Amino acid sequence: MLDVDPQNETLARRGFLPGRLARAMAFLPLYPLEFAAFRVLENTLSQHPGMLSRLGEHASKRFAIDPVDCPFGIILEPRESTPRLSVVPSLETCSWDARIAAPLLVLLGLLDGCYDGDALFFTRDLTIEGDTAAVLALRNAIEDAEIDPGEALGMPKLAAPFVTASLRTIATQLRTALGAPEELNGKTSGAP
Amino acid sequence: MTLTSSGSSQKTMELICPAGTPSALRTAVEAGADAVYCGFRNETNARNFPGLNFDDAELREGVAYAHARGAKVLVALNTFARAGCTKVWQTAVEQAVAAKADALILADLGLIDWARKTFPDQRLHLSVQAAAATVPAIRFYVETFGIRRVVLPRVLTVDEISAIASNVACEIEVFAFGGLCVMAEGRCLLSSYATGESPNMNGVCSPASHVAYAQEGNGLVARLGGFTIDRYPSGKPVGYPTLCKGRFSCNAKVMHVFEEPTSLNTIGILPALQKAGVAALKIEGRQRGKAYLAATVRAFREALDALATERQLPLPELSGLTEGSRQTVGSYRKTWR
Known part of the structure; x- marks a missing residue:
């Protein structure tokens, strides 16, 4: 998160949002983002009930999702019947079981399956701390779910494919423009 | 880069690909796998990680999906049964056979014997x-x-593989x-010493529940079972948290005592592997x-x-997927000899 240390050299800085944009985001209210993110969580869990089965005992863990280039963090608790999600200005004072940190576009790419988590970890584009088993369970549950961005956003069935394709195109262009790790398309690698 | 494939007229090697979910x-099937290998969500397979693997229904659906597209499914039941608990492994064999798995990948002598006697027509690897x-x-x-x-274990040269392949009456993978x-x-018992669990019995090398990463100072510290196994300076590539790839102080030098974090990549030596009589690549x-x-x-x-x-063989850039961002042909060419 920005308030931790934007110059932190312990993380690779590939794919970071421009500093000015990130600083401007700090003036935006967090509630709309929290509302939208919670709806995505609810939709995803209802569309992919197998995720909770894969998470098993780790469904009740507190995951700190840390977009290191943004002025906010997310606390996620998948929990079987009552999922929770909160967007906070800083994760510093939050308790968590596992922390997953990477630039926002990289985290979204992981969610969408265009990155391999281990490869990002090897190159330091992704950092994890805390309960490693919980992180693996979450990663594997997401991997198997094949989350469709349009459907997760609650788009009508006819519109979802168009929204998904548009979002993926925009995300890919942004990643390219910001020097994020290369998406894996089966022909090339994300080598730094 | 390209590599010519001249001199490789042997039977095409099968491509065997992993499937954790x-x-x-x-x-894997859509990308061109000839076969996939997978396992159940329990200690019967050597990749017993949280959130990974198949239940009985998922395996049956997976086999049907693969078969409909001309691919095979190999089920790995490749840990060693615990004394008094062999039923867990036998049940897994029964479920894999019922799911119409094309082959079972086994390691335990007792389980192999039981599977052979119980299912005489089942292909065993x-x-x-x-x-x-x-x-x-x-x-x-x-x-x-x-x-x-x-x-085969990853400890043999291509010549040694060739010598084995020409003297045994089974396929070599x-x-x-x-x-x-x-x-x-x-x-290998390294993981057991640090965590009390091993890939051989519990299905996990360096189980995630015993692994901890922490940002300390200007670097990342990896611990296994409470033991610090490496400190990665900022910006340096990292590897898996296994003891064999840790750095230790030995004879007053801090070094990778067993091996450096790196991954195997044999694309450049595929013609040699084919010529050696290899039937399948995993x-x-x-x-x-x-x-x-x-x-x-x-x-x-x-x-x-292409082979x-x-x-000409394409040599795609895959180093971004490898451990430590490095690749090797490992023991296939023992240059240290």
């Missing part, structure tokens, strides 16, 4: 976990249990890409994501197709 199975690396050892499994294929175990698998990584899977399977599919038609 049903989604990964579909990805010998897992790398059995560590059979000599002609007499492989012949014993073939002649006693009708093993049809052996997965070798690792082609991915995480590298330099140990004779099935006999991509490692049931714990990896679909993006890794699609990239590696397509790369090897293209290479094998089959005597075209």
Whole structure:
């Protein structure tokens, strides 16, 4: 998160949002983002009930999702019947079981399956701390779910494919423009 | 870069790909796998990681999906049964057979014997976990249990593989890409010393529940079972948290005592492996994501197709997927000898 240390050299800085944009985001209210993110969580869990089965005992863990280039963090608790999600200005004072940190576009790419988590970890584009088993369970549950961005956003069935394709195109262009790790398309690698 | 495939007129090698989840199975099949290997969500397979693997229904659906597209499914039941608990492993064999698995990948002598007697028509492969690396050892499994294929440990040169392949009556499968175990698998106890659990019995090397990463100072510290096994300076590539790839102080020097974090990549020596009599190539990584899977399977599919038609072999850049961002042909070429 920005308030931790934007110059932190312990993380690779590939794919970071421009500093000015990130600083401007700090003036935006967090509630709309929290509302939208919670709806995505609810939709995803209802569309992919197998995720909770894969998470098993780790469904009740507190995951700190840390977009290191943004002025906010997310606390996620998948929990079987009552999922929770909160967007906070800083994760510093939050308790968590596992922390997953990477630039926002990289985290979204992981969610969408265009990155391999281990490869990002090897190159330091992704950092994890805390309960490693919980992180693996979450990663594997997401991997198997094949989350469709349009459907997760609650788009009508006819519109979802168009929204998904548009979002993926925009995300890919942004990643390219910001020097994020290369998406894996089966022909090339994300080598730094 | 390209590599000519001249001189490789042997039978095309099968491409065997990992599937940690049903989604990964579909990805591998669509990317061109001849077969996928997978396991159940329990201690019967050597990739017993949180959130990974198949339940009984998922396996049946996965086999049906693969068969409908001309691909095979091999089920890895390749750990060693605990005393008094053999029923867990036998049940897994029964479920895999009922799911119409094309082959079972086994390591435990008792389980192999039971599977052979209970299901005489079921194709059985010998897992790398059995560590059979000599002609007499492989012949014993073939002649006693009708093993049809052996997965060789990653400790042999291409010449040694050739010598084995020409003297045994079964197919030879070798690792082609991915995480590298330099140990004779099935006999490695390093993880047990630090965590009390091992890939041989519990299905996990360096179980995630014993792994902890922490940002300390200007670097990342990796711990296994409470032992610090490496400190990675900022910006440096990292590897898996296994003891064999840790850095330790030895004779007053801090170094990788066993091996450096690196991954196997054999695309450049596929003609030599084919000439040595290898029947199947295994991509490692049931714990990896679909993006890794699609990239590696397509790369090897293209290479094998080029090899089959005597075209130049493509050599795609895969180092971004490898541990420590480095790759090697490992023991296949023992340059340290």
